[in-house]
Amino acid sequence: MADIRDRYDALVIGGGIAGMQAALDLGEQGFEVLLVERTPSIGGVMVGLNKVFPTLDCSSCICTPRMAESAHHPRIRLQTYTEVRRVDAVGTGFRVELDCKPRYLDEEACIGCDECELACPIEVPHEFDDGLGARRAIYIPHGNAIPQKAVLDVEHCIFCGKCERVCPTNCLDFTAQSRTVHVDVGAVIVATGFDILPMGAKPEYGGRLPNVMSPMAMERIQSSNGPYGRVLRPADGKIPRSIAYIQCAGSRDRSIGVPYCSRVCCMYALKQALLLRHYIHDVDVTLYYMDIRAFGKGYEQFYRRAVAEGVKVVKGKVARVTEAENFDLLLRVELLDEGGRVDEHRYDLVVLSQGLIPAWHADGIIDIEEDADGFVHTPEIKLNPSFTTMPGVFVGGVAAGPKDIPDAIVEAGEAAMAAANYLKRFRWRSRTPAAAVAV
Amino acid sequence: MFDATDSAASGSTPGVQAPRVGVFVCHCGGNISDVVDVKRVAEEAARMPDVVFTTTHMFHCSDPGQALIEQKIREHALTRVVVAACSPTLHQITFRRAVERAGLNQYLFEHVNIREHVSWVIEDKEAATAKASRLVRAAVNRARLLVPLDKRRIPIHPAALVIGGGVAGLMAARDLGDRGMKVTLIENRPFLGGRMAQLWNVFPTNEEARPLLSNLVRDVVKHPLITILTGAHVVNSEGVVGDFKTKIKIDARGVDERLTYPGNAIAACPEETISEFDFALSRRKAIYMPYPGCFPPIPAIDWHTCTKCGKCVAAVGGKGINLDAKSRELTLHSGVIILATGYDPYEPLLGEYGYGIFPKVITLQQLHRMLDPEGPTAGALPFDSNTPVRIGFLHCVGARQIDGVNAPQPDGKVKDYCARTCCTAAMHAAVALRERFPKSHITSFYQDMRTYGRGHEEYYEQASQQGVLFVRYSPWHPPRVDKDRTGKWPVVVRTNDLLTDGLPIEVPLDLLVLATGVVPHDISELVTMYSCAVGYDSFLLEVHPKLRPVELAVSGVFLAGCCQGPMDITEACSAASAAASKAAAMISQGQVEMDPFIASVDEEVCTGCQTCLTVCPYDAIVRDEARGLAIVSEALCTGCGTCAAACPSSAIQQAGFNDRQVRAEIDVLLGV
Known part of the structure; x- marks a missing residue:
């Protein structure tokens, strides 16, 4: 994967179903999107669900193809295991500071073979299984994770080195540091989702x-x-x-x-x-x-x-x-x-x-207002439900209040449309000619 | 035409390289493998000729699952891929893309549905496995004969047609216009604004509906890329995605901008009829404007009521009114179409909860008209603000109905779905009434209080705090609305209150408001024209509620708002913008890719009998008179296969489904 560029059309914060949908909608319209997810895999809550109402489709069957589409899309750049530290308005666009957390391995070199996981002697309750199953201290988040790359949980690692010895590509790096990256974008979509109380x-x-x-x-x-x-x-x-x-x-x-x-x-x-x-x-x-x-x-x-x-x-x-x-x-x-x-x-x-409660708060990161319930405030909820209190910053999915998957997906599409029109109005251009807006 | 050996592999012909088939059987996370022995299916497929690789995977549609397919294509130099999984409507595209990423033509892929067609409908594991295995083997036999095909690429006419001028249609038009695309918005009524214009005030912001709407209308009206046509009806539609040709008829308005004092003309008109805008609470003239500030800001003439007496013309000195105006027709070209045809409030049957019998039984929509300061009563209810007036709200009228309990509708069905918006709308109105009539007693007859949205629960809480009384009734025993035997009250509601142990109660009322449901606006003609899928609830049916929630199965036709199901204004706007986003993506790509499964005529074999011309439902075949042959128009052909099946001399073959391929599949299915 090419390294992160310094300019994109839009930043989408959150790689759950709403964030992916927003990114795909923008990508399909010809915009260059940076999709940032704070956990090691995109897919959000939905990828862990069993079946979904009312059709009883298996959740993975709906979610994993969207994940794959986001990953393969020529105009979407995935950035997992990364926190958005700060978003500042600069002109009509935004200066974004990202904190790319270390997986303690060379992401390019890791082939997702699972050898390190099998070799690791430490077992930790697995977040993906709500703590019921176990994972190792170095692990691939789950079978459907994207990217299929291992991540080392430094809290639990005892640095025994067993993973390093079995790794066929020799990709482990226990000295890796988190990386600060600055990116300029023309619009921001907040799709940070929820936690269960x-x-x-x-x-x-x-x-x-x-x-x-x-x-x-x-x-x-x-x-x-x-x-x-x-x-x-x-x-x-x-x-x-x-x-x-x-x-x-x-x-x-x-x-x-x-x-x-x-x-x-x-x-x-x-x-x-x-x-x-x-x-x-x-x-x-x-x-x-x-x-x-x-x-x-x-x-x-x-x-x-x-x-x-x-x-x-x-x-x-x-x-x-x-x-x-x-x-x-x-x-x-x-x-x-x-x-x-x-x-x-x-x-x-x-x-x-x-x-459901918000999984993320804008406080100190983006100067958008939240309601008393902690969800992002949407001042024009009737006609422009994805507008936040800051022009150019839009919200989609559960970040703007609890909702089911279809409603989150539809609202993400709306956020993408609003962001597209914002980019169009201020003629934002990401740097490469390929990124030029088609219309 | 074909001998028995012909259905065997073309690969067995000496000198031609044999196809190398890979078979991938998906567990679908247990959806399939709980019933079907997927391993056995793979093993049995492996015994088919030309199959060089088989495997199973927990989720083939996941990224690792797709990566496995790509890897195996390269590793085993596969030239045909068969995936047995869910329905092709769900993931055919997913797998075709994976196949293409591995460098193989995507039409060398065959999708077998062993979920909806097998594991979800067959309980017996042995029978399910046998069926799955046979389907897969049949697909393998067909796949051996597949040939590479190229996608058809159709240029998109860079314009959109939005049908419906309510809030959803306006929103979709605004978004596409802002995005730089040409839009024509057509509305079949003479005025824009749809149902939202009839509301007085909206939840959860307590804003007046029409000022909010007017801002949007203004944006759309002044937009240089948006053309608005009111009184416009779709007459006919031709063409496919990329190039829809929609013929519309525009009613004669009878009035134009030169009419400077519409009030004089309206006052002069002697003909009256009931006002649809006020839900029959008032009467209007034959030349009318529904409300001040409507768009267009000029009256329209209702030709059913107008007698052409000419008094309006005389009253304004003949300027701006033309009673002999004619309707006109025109054809609109568009690459995409957005349907935003909206809803109608449920109209209770005569006598349903006393509606139409007791004058003090009204609908929530009528209450909105009454509360509207610009409405028929100038915002007044027929009560003194100091009287302890008794008002009831009855929920789920024309919603959540039960077959055998509620009377069926004219279509024979009951309205069994929840209308989503009425609980909050009723609570919002109840709170407003309590504020206006502080001494009022308000009773809410409900089943479940569905104030689900952001800021909705607050109305329920407020209503409770203000002393609104809640009576929970069972849907199996809906309340009865009768006249009061003492004659003191206009109506009495009798029911059993589940919250007080089913106690029978009698609530006398001055006014009963029916919180009525939402039914789709009748668009049966459009449904036929665009071959729209319609659900049991009569609303338009999206392709998939999660994968493609704002798209119809007809490529290039999108859904916005309540034509798809009950939504509040917020949700309808979201849906409209989401639809605009999909339409914008399609237009901005400049072309749309279509499957190459179209029919072609073998000119050597065609006898010119014209059988195909008579069966083609899309008029995609014409006769070349000079040569006496049939010719298929590629742009119009949808690949339905009817002509190929009907052709008596097998001169028509459909790409991807030629006779040999189909026979190869059937042979295995029949065990030949």
Whole structure:
């Protein structure tokens, strides 16, 4: 890969599905794009999902081709494992300072053969599997990662040198340093996505108990390339026979500072629950919800289907989750459709449908405003929903508030269009003639 | 024409190098391999002639999966590639690109669908594996006969046609215009603005709708690259991506800019009809303007109502009004088309929740017209601001309906989808009413409160804090709206409140507002013209909700806004800009690449019988009268194959699907 140039048309911050879509839309329109991702692989959250609602397509089948397209696109330059440190307006364009973190190996030379990973003696909980599986201290992020290059986790490395000895291209470099790079761009798209609310955010729901699970962990467990290869509960490897979902576990809840609806949890819970009905014969899956928000195209029909296929939905407010013997869980709930009767149920597994919070904050990096909820402020939300408070900086995907994959993809397209028109208006040109805007 | 040996490999002919086929079978992360024994499929394919390499992979569409294909093509000098995976609609392009990157012609690739056609529909593992194996072997046999083809490249006429002048259409036009592209925006009503113009105030910013809209209209109107045609209907469409020829009919407006005092003309008109703009809350004249500040800023004549009495003409001294104006037709050339045909609010059936029977049962759209200071009641509701007026909002009218519970619509179906916008819209209106009538009692009859968007939940919270009462009803037992037996109240809503243990309750009301759903605007003619896919919900169907969310299957036709499904204004604008982005990409590339699967006529064999001319649905075949032969127009041929199948002398062959290739596949499928 050629080294990073000093001038591009647009900077896209975040290599998840929204960032990739924005980059592809700009690239297809003839603009030169720098796509910066802070983790070692593009793909974002979506590449780790199992199947996606409402079509039940496998998530990888939608996401990985977009990743490949972004990687192979002649006008998109990927820059992974890199933080955007500062974006300053200069004229109509922007001066960008990047912090390219070291993988501790020569990225050009690494062929992704996995030898170093197999040789490494250190095992660390794997972020990609929400901590359920393990990875080594030197590792390729996951089977679908782009680029397929190893990265050394210097926090956990004991510098035993085993990886270096097996590397066929001799590409390891334990002395590598992070690199500061400056780039000029004409427009910026923020597509920094989200994190799932931490499991401990609502202590009464037992987020720290081994069989109380995050929705991402459930995605990974359900995935064919997941940590267990089948649905088992983490504490004892038992096949769960009864599973409860607690909806709005950290959304629509002022007490933990997340007053907004996270928009996707009803649907991902229904989808996971429906799939659980497929994966485990006669499993009891119950969703305790406030409102079922199946508002997207085909979602209401999906909701009906899930219920028809045996997913139970109960309007109820869960008070607390405690551990019973054998790691089972006791769930205390107020049944709102039964006059507020309080009931206790025992479950093998509980999934907290945790809300979405911003994964990144502009503070100190770009002078754009955020709302009280931490998502990027969009002052013209009705007609120009991708506009931020700074001309030339646009926002797409969940960075501008929770949304599902189709909405994020559409909004990323809109951000790309807005950026394209901004570049056009101020006649920004990246340096090479090939980059000249076609129209 | 073909003897039995002909369906065997061309490669077996002495002197011609045998093809080298590689077969790649995808697990699809378990989607396929949970049911199909992919290893066995690969092993059985390996026994086919000319197959030199087979393998399986967890995700062939991933980058490593694609890299493997490229690597094996080079390593084994493969000349044909067969990938057995998902539907070709999903990833045929993905694999063709991979094949091309490895230096092979992309049409030497064959895609086999063993997911939708096998693993998703067959439970029995043995039967599924047998079917998958046979499909793959058939594809191998066909692949052996594939020949390299070149893509067709069609130049794109650098202009766009946007159909629909609502907020989505305006937005798409503005974006393309700003991008430097020529746009024609057509609207079939006499005025721009669509449904947004009828709203009084919008969530979540509490802005007035029309000033917001006017800014956008102004940008579009003054844009040098955008042409606007109102009262314009699509009559006919010809051509394909790159060169659509759309014939439109433009209604006679009857009025032009020379009319300086439209008020005088309107006042003089003796003919009245109900105002569609005010949802029948008011009446308008035959010569009319829907609201002050509309665009175009001149009246239009509704010819169904006008009697041509001439009073308007007389009132303005004959200037600017022409009652004998004629409609005209013209043909627009465009490389791409954006459909932004919008929605209609659901019109409740007569008597549905008392609608049309009780005058105090209105729709949320009508409430918006009433609250509008420029509306039919000048913003007034028929209540004193000090009276403790009782108002109800009934959610999910014409939405989330259940077959057997709700009465079917004229098309025989129920509206089973969620209309997405009405919960927030109802809460937004409830909050506004509480502010205007502080002593009012407001009750919301709902199923699930779907205030999902950014800033939407706040209205729900505000409504709760302001004392709006929430009654949750079961969709299986929708509320009944009756008249009050005491005669004291205009209507009474009876239901069982799930939140109070199903207690039967009776809520007498002064006004019941039906939060009605969203149905697609009727565009059945366009649907036929462009062969649009339509979903069960009657909205236009995108190619794929995630991969190609704003595109129709017809190349070069894009979707913007509510013609695709319910959206709020924000979402419709996003969709419109996303569609503009795809259209801009297509136009800026200057040409579009098309599959080369077109028909060609073997002039030696053609008898000139004209059978093909009669079957071609695209008028792509003409007869060369001089030579008595059929000739295929490459630009118009879509490669449907109908002519090739119909030709009695097999003189027509379709590239990529010639008789030998198809027979080779069928032979294996039938076990010949």
